[in-house]
Amino acid sequence: MAYEGMVCDYEEDTFKNYNEFARKVGFSVHKDKIYIRADGSIRSKMFVCFKQGLQKEDKLCKNTTKVCNESRTDCKARMIIKNEEDEWIVSEIVYEHNHVLANPSKAYMLCSHRKVKDEHLAKIESLNATGITLVEGFNYMVHQAEGHQNVGITYVDYKNALRK
Structure with a gap:
């Protein structure tokens, strides 16, 4: 602190x-x-x-x-x-x-606590390349991180990362 x-x-x-x-x-x-x-x-x-x-x-x-x-x-x-x-x-x-x-x-959902990191982006792009849906890809990341609070991004952040 x-x-x-x-x-x-x-x-x-x-x-x-x-x-x-x-x-x-x-x-x-x-x-x-x-x-x-x-x-x-x-x-x-x-x-x-x-x-x-x-x-x-x-x-x-x-x-x-x-x-x-x-x-x-x-x-x-x-x-x-x-x-x-x-x-x-x-x-x-x-x-x-x-x-x-x-x-x-729930604070992990606030803006300054969310960031699409390079490792997120690489995983998002590789999941997208496999042809699975956005929801399935995000749920996979949540499962791997053992919960939403540990992912560091929201579903909207996940979708937006693919647009860039």
Whole structure:
């Protein structure tokens, strides 16, 4: 778990650590702001909860009876890291969320916890080449990984990987 004052050699390690914490707690994160020094080097980065900020007013929903679900709640949970002498130091962490967190057993379905890796892509392409259906191919991967939570992608991710 990340904490204020924690030091990492690489920015990506800090993000992975915070993202893993987010998965265990039940939220998703994304990289938000980057602050640059006058010399062009990165001074600091901010990682935020996926519900940070507010949605822009959707003009399509304005004149209809359709209810637009609000996906963002202006959540203030975040982590800021600063680059000091080629080390990344966690300078601020806000843990409080203003929304209900996902059940940790379902957090693997949130965006920052899903990624089609090279080994996934190779397996998807080889399964597709055998002529089995998409559903059968995905179910095979789930069976091999011993559960949906261990696959790292959803069925939609699986289908989309074949389109690329």
